[in-house]
Amino acid sequence: MRINHINTTLFSDQKPGTSGLRKKVRVFQQVHYLENFVQSIFDTLELPKNATLTLGGDGRFYNCVAIQIIIKMAAANGFGRVIVGRGGILSTPAASHIIRKYQTFGGIILSASHNPAGPDDDFGIKYNTANGGPAPEKITEAIFAKSKLISEYKLAEIADVNIDKLGETRFDGFCVQVIDPVCDYADLMASMFDFVAIKKLLTGNFNIKFDGMYAVTGPYAKEIFINRLGAPESSLMNCGVSETFGGGHPDPNLTYAHDLVDILYAKGAPDFGAASDGDGDRNMILGKGFFVTPSDSLAIIAANATLIPAYKRGVAGVARSMPTSGAVDRVAAKLNIPCYETPTGWKFFGNLMDADKVTLCGEESFGTGSSHVREKDGLWAVLCWLNIIAARQQSVEAIVMAHWAEYGRNVYSRHDYENIPTDAANSVIEYMRENFGAMTGKSYGRYTIKTCDDFSYTDPIDGSFSSKQGLRILFTDGSRIVFRLSGTGTEGATIRIYLEAFEPDTSKHHLDAQDALAEMIQIALQISQLKEKTSRDKPTVIT
C-alpha cells in the first residue's frame, strides 16, 4: 500500500466546540480542511499495532465523501482495520456501542447533530475514545494544538471502498469491515428493556408516533418499534434518511418538531409521541396534549429506574449538566445516591460513568442516557418511557403529575437567542461578569440574588479543571437564571438563558412554564441588558 505525504497549510479555526468541530459544509470542502483536522486527531493518538477505528455518521450531505477520505487516512496512519456502518451510517449512540462492543481503539463520528444539513448547511466531526465517549477536553485541546502546527497529512493510495455492501475489503495490512449499523444497537436495547411488556403495550390500544425527522434514527426506529416490538407502520413518521434531513432542522423540541407536536395536541391524538435529532442522541417525549421537559424526564426515569430490567438493582448515582434543572437532585436525595453537576456537554459524564459513580445522566437540551454507552441516547430514552408506562399502566401526564406531587415541580424553560453578531453576544456576557459584584443582595420583585458566579468544574476522577462554563445567578429561594454562549453553532453566536424556579404547591403544577416564569424572564432581560445590546426583542427558540 503506497502512502502519500501531502503538503498542507494550516487553518486557524479548527477548535472543537461542545461536541466536536462543526462548520459549514463549504468550509469542510476547502482543499485539505477535513484532512488537516483528521490528521490532527490521528497525531494525538498513540496507536498500538493493528488498532481498529469505528467510523460512521448521521447520513447528512458530505458524509460519504468524508468517509472515503478518512478510510484512506486511517490506513496511512497505521490503523489495521476500520469498522464502518453500511452506507456510512451510525447513530451517535450506536457508534458508541460499536466502539465498546468490539473494543475498538476509538471512533470518528460525522455529524453536526441537530444542525440542518445540505450543501449550504452544516457538517461536523468528532473523535470518541476507547470508552465510547466523546474525547475529553485535554484531547480536544491537543487536537486543536496539532491543527495549528500541521504541515502534511498522510493518505493511502487505495481505491474507494463500497460501503453499501456488508463484508470485508482487504488491502495489504489493512481491512475495511462494513457492518449492519442497526443490529448491534437493537440487540443492546432488547437486552436492557422488557420487550415483552412493551410489545404487549404497542400491539394493544396504546398508540405511539415517532418522528425520525428524516435523520439517522429512521432505520433504528423501524427495526426496534416495527420489527421487534410489533407497532403498526403508522407509528412512524419521517423515518427515511435524507442527505438534507428533508430540508428541516432535526432538533426534537417544541419549535422544530412542530409537526409531531401538532399531532399530539390534536383531537384523537396518540397516547405517546417522541422524536430524535440528526444523529440520534437527543429525544423529546410527549404525552397526549402534554410535553415532558428533558430535566423532568431525567428525574422521572431515575425515580422509576427499577421498573426497567437493566436497572432493576437500582442506579449507582446520577449526573446532570449545570443548566439542567435540579429535579433529578430531589430524586437522588430521596434514593440516597450521589448527584453530580457537570459543565454542558456529554464529554464530562464519561469519567463518572467509567468509575461507576453514575448510571444515569442528562442535559436539559433533550439529552438523556446511561452507562450502557458513553453518549446520550434518544431511542434508549423513548424505550425507558415505554417500559415505565408498560409497568405502571398510566398515561405520560399521570406519571409526570404524580412525580411532581411527590417531589415538587422544578419549573423550567430555556430561551435561545440565535445567530447574534459575536461581538454583541460577548458584550452581554462581559457586561454581566463585570456587574456580578454589585448584583449580590439586590432584589427584583419577589426575588433576591444570593450569589452570582461563573461555573467551573473540577473532574472528581482525574482532577481536570474547566472554567467559564456559564454565568449563574442564584436567588435566595433556590430559583436561578443561567446564561451561556452556545458552543455548537456555525453562524454568529447563540445566547442561551436557562430559567428555573421551584414550585412545591400542587395546585400550581398545571401552570404553563412561561406563565409561571414570567417575572423571572423579565429579570433576566433586565440584568443582562440583552435587548439593548443585541436589538432582539424576543428569543428565536423557547423550550
Ligand code: VG1
Ligand atoms: C448543545 C447543548 C448541549 C449538548 C450539545 C451537543 O450545546 O446545549 O447540552 O451537549 O449541544 O448536543 P451548546 O454548546 O450549543 O449549548 V448534540 O445532540 O448537538 O451532539
Ligand code: CO
Ligand atoms: Co445530537
